[in-house]
Amino acid sequence: MPTAELKSWLRQPDLMTFPYGAVLREYHCVGKHFVSRELIDLLAAARARLSTMSGPWPRLRTLVSFLDTVLDKPDDRYDYSSYLALPLLQLPGADDPVEQAPFARARCDRITTQIVADALAFELAKAEGRTGLLPRMRPPAGLIRKRYKHGVRVMRPGLARMSLDSDLTATDPADLTRQACSAVRADMSVTERQALELSMLPVYTAHDEYLFLRVLQAFETTFSLLATHLRGVITALPRGEVDQAIGFLNASEAALHESAPLFSVLATMQVESFRTFRQFTEGASAIQSQNYKLVESLCRRPDPDRIDSAAYESTPDVRLRVLVGQTTLDEVYCYVRETGELSESDHRRLGKAMSGFAGALTRWRRTHYRLAVRMLGEATGTGYTEGTPYLKAVRDIPVFRAVDERARTR
Template identity: 30%
Template structure:
């Protein structure tokens, strides 16, 4: 399972489903009857492909009871292992189990739906610059994976998630805006080389968005697959494995594939912004204001990738979204840990809101916030603002960077609200804890740094 090869999802059929189940049974037998150590896990190779293949046949919401029974027994077997040093493959198996069994054991939420425990194992936190590049590469990989899925659907070669299919023109539009999004994201990986003719390829797909019935030409299909293959060849080989392991749908509706990849892409962007804000706290405390200013402007540019990703999401209609939305209940973007980190690293929330479901749903984040040593940007910036001490010219670039990021953050919320409103109207949120779009509308004008505007409006202390 730890190899870097991509799984062949075009292979399908009843016989293969039966073989997949037998593979899982045989693996469980080995787990229960052999004396295994953590060091054995790399060679043991948990059959994740077989499990995911079966979930593609039904979705987690309608998981086969026999499959779930096997997974429960495997999970129980995993819990018998205790050691100080767990292998990477063992941790990956545990992370997969969290997403495989979440519906069954009622632990289903946004984290398990979007497979964040799996993504966490592929993150590199050695430095912010490394994190920025690796997360940007993951976003690019997610978009490439979506392009391949939609292109195979148009070509009649995709067997997964083919219910509630959108119109072919929608899929053409999706591929067109997705390739454009890759170009935008490539700015954050200076080592990634895109083909010289990519603008020509984008133009061809733009022309395809005006077509309905015409078949995709073999040239366009081959060039588009060559684009994604060429990009994957330049990325960390493990990202191919991550793509194969990180999409575990609740149902078999086609556009859930798109929806999950978009959610995951936003989570990667949120992680960059959250970690960048956390770094800025230390930079400002150390009086490295010019470096902090550069970081705020960089984070603003990262978040400005959002329109490109929203354009991909906008190719989904409310009809296709509602084909799987009812099976998502229990998971909501309200539960995004990375988004909540952005808010808490930026400013102290109103006490009433902090005690609301908005933060109750992210206990790991709130525990960090409640630590006595926790400090956020409000704590380190407020003493520097007018009204606290004389404004210094050296602070102006930093303040400008914060204001730009704040504006982009509010724009993100407005765009998100507009798309959600178009998709679900005034229906309650899928978490069951908020009113849905009325809640989002209430949060629209809440800035990221609410203290900034108020403090700058006051005259400087003499």
């Protein structure tokens, strides 16, 4: 029992011996929403001990993040980030040195392929009777095969860049999925495996929530990459590094294209199952996505009514960045155009790259809206949002202003 193991650990706390496995088994058995008060109190006591403990910072950081994540509901801190356990995944952040932008693609490739491989490995384990995790509302075999197909499509570009695709030779979707999952698993470090295991904390015991969590984590990974690349563009352009800026924009457009099959994966989720576990996610909504809002606000300054709406009030850190004058790509593009520092050819190439990225992001929004309508109808969203009516209203918000204005004046 996790309570017995935690009581034992509290008598002699050590970063090396925290009973992660026992805690995870209980959370998986009943769902985060239904964990007992006794276990919650013991976890809170464990967290209180951390201030007196010493040890390797990575281990301490992991335990702090894990305890904060499992205690988000009783702490009344439950939101989109804690639901997805994003602190445990350590995605590229808004305050990372911009010099790391060229390396973000490789980092996000690893995270995305690991997340998606884990989702598919869960489906394989269920199909083969190797796990009893999340037993409710199991989908039919036909939907699972679609998950294999679309999931591998998501993984293939990253696997190719990581040189892990040479053994993907099977033609049967299940066999191909086994090969892809095996390649990813063999390449993972112990630290990566732990992060993956600790970041799966469903609120209920419905089968499809596993898929739902992993797909949303993968989308968050994509948007953290886009934000990193956009910061790279904003830094490169004033230096006259046009090729690098265009490279970042093209890579961002490609990342959105590569993430598109995630919508096909998500579309295999059973509507009834989604609506069942969704009732226990109140307080967590995609409107709270820091990474998405950061991408939007780095492209151009949001309109005043949007800054003062629930959209940005739900992401106060990003809203503050906007209010204190965060530099946007729109502004930098106008600056380099008006100062004459770039040739007309470079302006055209840059405008084309910006338009390509904007088109990809707009298509992403529209696909998101269509899928939300399928899953929710016109129902209210979680986290006290307006659900699909909100998505409908914002799906065609201009990504940039400067590029569109330039196109009209030609």
